Amino acid sequence: MSGSATRLQAIAAVTNYKPITPPLNFAETKPGELFGTNVFGLSEMKKRLPKNVVKSLQKTIESGEKLDPSIADAVAAAMRDWAIEKGATHYAHVFYPLTGLTAEKHDCFLTPDGNGGAIAEFTGKALIQGEPDASSFPSGGIRATFEARGYTAWDVTSPAYILENPNGTTLCIPTAFVSFTGEALDKKTPVLRSIQALNRQAQRILKLFGHTDGAMVMSTAGPEQEYFLIDRNFFFARPDLINAGRTLFGCRPPKGQEFEDHYFGAIPERVLAFMLECERELFKLGVPIKTRHNEVAPAQYEIAPSFEFANVATDHQQLIMLTLKRVAEKYGMACLLHEKPFAGINGSGKHLNWSLGSATQGNLLDPGDTPHANAQFLVFCAAVIRAVHKHAKLLRAVVASAGNDHRLGANEAPPAIISIFLGEQLTDVFDQIKKGDLKSSKKKDVLTVGVDVLPPLPKDTGDRNRTSPFAFTGNRFEFRAVGSSQSIAGPLVALNTIVADSLDYIATRLEAETQGDPSKLHAAVQKILKEIITEHDAIIFNGDNYSAEWHKEAERRGLPNLRTTVDALPALLDEEVAAMFERHKVLSRRELHSRYEIYLEQYCKTVMLEANLMLKLGRTQIFPAAIRYQSELATTCANLKAVGYTFDTNTLDKMTALVKELQDSLAELEELMRHEASSKEEEAKHICTKLLPKMVEIRKVADTLESMVADDLWPLPTYQEMLFIK
Ligand code: ADP
Ligand code: MG
Numbered sequence: 108m109s110g111s112a113t114r115l116q117a118i119a120a121v122t123n124y125k126p127i128t129p130p131l132n133f134a135e136t137k138p139g140e141l142f143g144t145n146v147f148g149l150s151e152m153k154k155r156l157p158k159n160v161v162k163s164l165q166k167t168i169e170s171g172e173k174l175d176p177s178i179a180d181a182v183a184a185a186m187r188d189w190a191i192e193k194g195a196t197h198y199a200h201v202f203y204p205l206t207g208l209t210a211e212k213h214d215c216f217l218t219p220d221g222n223g224g225a226i227a228e229f230t231g232k233a234l235i236q237g238e239p240d241a242s243s244f245p246s247g248g249i250r251a252t253f254e255a256r257g258y259t260a261w262d263v264t265s266p267a268y269i270l271e272n273p274n275g276t277t278l279c280i281p282t283a284f285v286s287f288t289g290e291a292l293d294k295k296t297p298v299l300r301s302i303q304a305l306n307r308q309a310q311r312i313l314k315l316f317g318h319t320d321g322a323m324v325m326s327t328a329g330p331e332q333e334y335f336l337i338d339r340n341f342f343f344a345r346p347d348l349i350n351a352g353r354t355l356f357g358c359r360p361p362k363g364q365e366f367e368d369h370y371f372g373a374i375p376e377r378v379l380a381f382m383l384e385c386e387r388e389l390f391k392l393g394v395p396i397k398t399r400h401n402e403v404a405p406a407q408y409e410i411a412p413s414f415e416f417a418n419v420a421t422d423h424q425q426l427i428m429l430t431l432k433r434v435a436e437k438y439g440m441a442c443l444l445h446e447k448p449f450a451g452i453n454g455s456g457k458h459l460n461w462s463l464g465s466a467t468q469g470n471l472l473d474p475g476d477t478p479h480a481n482a483q484f485l486v487f488c489a490a491v492i493r494a495v496h497k498h499a500k501l502l503r504a505v506v507a508s509a510g511n512d513h514r515l516g517a518n519e520a521p522p523a524i525i526s527i528f529l530g531e532q533l534t535d536v537f538d539q540i541k542k543g544d545l546k547s548s549k550k551k552d553v554l555t556v557g558v559d560v561l562p563p564l565p566k567d568t569g570d571r572n573r574t575s576p577f578a579f580t581g582n583r584f585e586f587r588a589v590g591s592s593q594s595i596a597g598p599l600v601a602l603n604t605i606v607a608d609s610l611d612y613i614a615t616r617l618e619a620e621t622q623g624d625p626s627k628l629h630a631a632v633q634k635i636l637k638e639i640i641t642e643h644d645a646i647i648f649n650g651d652n653y654s655a656e657w658h659k660e661a662e663r664r665g666l667p668n669l670r671t672t673v674d675a676l677p678a679l680l681d682e683e684v685a686a687m688f689e690r691h692k693v694l695s696r697r698e699l700h701s702r703y704e705i706y707l708e709q710y711c712k713t714v715m716l717e718a719n720l721m722l723k724l725g726r727t728q729i730f731p732a733a734i735r736y737q738s739e740l741a742t743t744c745a746n747l748k749a750v751g752y753t754f755d756t757n758t759l760d761k762m763t764a765l766v767k768e769l770q771d772s773l774a775e776l777e778e779l780m781r782h783e784a785s786s787k788e789e790e791a792k793h794i795c796t797k798l799l800p801k802m803v804e805i806r807k808v809a810d811t812l813e814s815m816v817a818d819d820l821w822p823l824p825t826y827q828e829m830l831f832i833k
Pocket of ligand 2: 331409411
């Protein structure tokens, strides 16, 4: 075996890997019994709290009613007893700052009792409100650092849970994080507000259709998480992976993903062991993990829970990412959540399945067998179509990040052009509406497999379209442009709010036209559906989103194609967008603007860090390897020449040229990094149009060197090693 010493050690460590944990005892606890054991959920509350307190909590959780603070002491005491029985010594208010990460502030339950001892104390006040020092979280100008006060507020709608650690456990309380002035400094607050906004407007539509029970309409979310797993020893030998989460160098392996032999293939044993433990951990936390499988790229996998209410799904999605990372370490692996850890290999997304529904109405995006006759469904569906068309730029902006820029539009993930895949049946129904002649729905077929022992399979009314950024998949929409490392909060806030806004528009129109007379509803609905589809069907595209023709066609239709984060983020400054968020009380102008600033800053910081790393790795690892090999070649040539051989110097010449090119382009990158920008916008633009292309250039040179330099001199683990040695 060849390779540099570091790489050889890493390879040896992988091949000698022995599972470090004793195998889990599955017989001891069945998954069914395990589910939710570490969650302070309804059944636990019922056991420990008076009926009226449980009822009051349920009203807040299930119908969105105001929380009654007078019950907090009772809940806190019950929660504390439960947590201490489970071995907890501390509690933590968990919150979700705008970095997209999860933050926690831990406090001990013990309080001095004044007699030299201590008692376990946890008051209602401590449950409801916490005060972490907010100054080190980004606020985008909302709060100067000297006004560091920030508050965490208990979110009753997302259950508290116990996080286990080999050395103790912590009671975690999901909270919202707001500034002294009540402005949202986090990702959760706007999610909760957008859920309220969606409910408010959906109720108006339901009322027109005669449904006045008031059951809360909730937005539902089911995120499918893609990720890579590589051995930790390779991870630690790659400073770019450690610091930037993606490889800045590395040439394509001889075997890529062209055989497509990984997708849905058998799962390697160590990976399966890891998945089983992840699922168990998540089960305990009440996260309903449903599917697992290999993904398209080598070493890429997917995990997906069943859908839940959007706020709980958002918290659970953060827990999924944390658990993947934690458990991977235990199995000697590193979990990579970056959108594009390996160039030339498929990246990772987080398909966000989204719908809305209520306890009495069920899923409001379920068309049933005869969608043409389901006017209520058509109204909700048309609201989504209008919303996505009007706010395509906003949807692009909420999935914009330095990492996702490598993925969107790279013919493996959806393009940066937002469009909707509706499928054959619904497209046909809306075509009929447009023509003013709505009569029928295409029927569901039965698939005959041609083998008698197999059951006939009901055929879906539409095929799947993997290239669409926003696809109708039978009873929900799937937003596929979301990045794998992203919190789903931003995309959910945008979806809930733009759909609430469309429902508001439709409800206002229908209310005016019917004037409270239900017999006028049918005609009014027909009229508005026709209008909406005529105005907004440009957003519908059922074809291949990767094709060059589509890009031309999309331009003709006036659909935006915002290729980079720098192009996409200004949508957050749009006057119409700001007015909409304000109208529905989801984000104030200041809050929205702060998000724009933070995300732009994050973009700049991310790419600058990558550039710094590239400079360092280029100069201290790749350049030295290259000149050593160059010198070996030169020595050989000189020696041979000395004894009278004429030696073909092609390779040496090529090496010399590449070494010079590497040196020069690194110096050019350094020069570009010195640029003094006049504003954040200008800095971002410089980074996007000058720095990134230079980095691509450097990478090309380095990757060519990788294919030439003697393998035992090459310092960094190769793609071949990282992706295929398991
Ligand atoms: P795919 O075939 O698209 O890969 P998966 O089974 O991996 O499908 O994931 C589908 C996701 O869609 C699951 O998380 C599922 O719970 C979710 N889903 C199903 N119905 C709804 C709904 N009404 N609202 C939101 N998400 C839903
Ligand atoms: Mg899937």
